[in-house]
Amino acid sequence: GESVGLHLPTLSVQEGDNSIINCAYSNSASDYFIWYKQESGKGPQFIIDIRSNMDKRQGQRVTVLLNKTVKHLSLQIAATQPGDSAVYFCAENIKGGSYIPTFGRGTSLIVHP
Amino acid sequence: DAMVIQNPRYQVTQFGKPVTLSCSQTLNHNVMYWYQQKSSQAPKLLFHYYDKDFNNEADTPDNFQSRRPNTSFCFLDIRSPGLGDAAMYLCATSRGLAGVTETQYFGPGTRLLVL
Numbered sequence: 576g577e578s579v580g581l582h583l584p585t586l587s588v589q590e591g592d593n594s595i596i597n598c599a600y601s602n603s604a605s606d607y608f609i610w611y612k613q614e615s616g617k618g619p620q621f622i623i624d625i626r627s628n629m630d631k632r633q634g635q636r637v638t639v640l641l642n643k644t645v646k647h648l649s650l651q652i653a654a655t656q657p658g659d660s661a662v663y664f665c666a667e668n669i670k671g672g673s674y675i676p677t678f679g680r681g682t683s684l685i686v687h688p
Numbered sequence: 689d690a691m692v693i694q695n696p697r698y699q700v701t702q703f704g705k706p707v708t709l710s711c712s713q714t715l716n717h718n719v720m721y722w723y724q725q726k727s728s729q730a731p732k733l734l735f736h737y738y739d740k741d742f743n744n745e746a747d748t749p750d751n752f753q754s755r756r757p758n759t760s761f762c763f764l765d766i767r768s769p770g771l772g773d774a775a776m777y778l779c780a781t782s783r784g785l786a787g788v789t790e791t792q793y794f795g796p797g798t799r800l801l802v803l
Binding site for chain 2: 616617618619620621664668674675676677678679680681
């Protein structure tokens, strides 16, 4: 099976709420993780990344948390806006592998105005 | 402003009729990738070029081929499309191999319909 997966296929939130999208991975050799946003009819767009030597990384309105103990990754979006509606993918790089990220299953985020 | 361009955005072909999808980039990146993405699924890497070096994923069917005549252009050829090949095909680029220091830039994709 896939080594990168998501817990929830669809997440619905109200505009202004905070959103949390979760991702589990199974390969302990994964050393780099990326979150992508894919809007309808578009290609994936890089949002934020994190290396395995970090637990947290913040961007503009987004925070990625990494828990290596339980092999869990999350993307937090603050003050979610309708423009955040999209499918979000986590991807992992495996140390010693090809260094091309492997995508996990997506979560569809729906933001209600 | 477009950096990774895919043409056409929508392509209709007949079962068994060869089809070619195009990708071009203005970033002068060394690496170009082709992904297949089926509905509600994650993108699946088919192959990539590092400069002129072609790298095929182990599970990519022989029906899929690629050409990169120069740095800017890369083509995906499907020799005999089957109904199961209907999907979105995404092209991406990166300066070096995507990883800790290199970000991938994706095009908008070409949606292929096989009749």
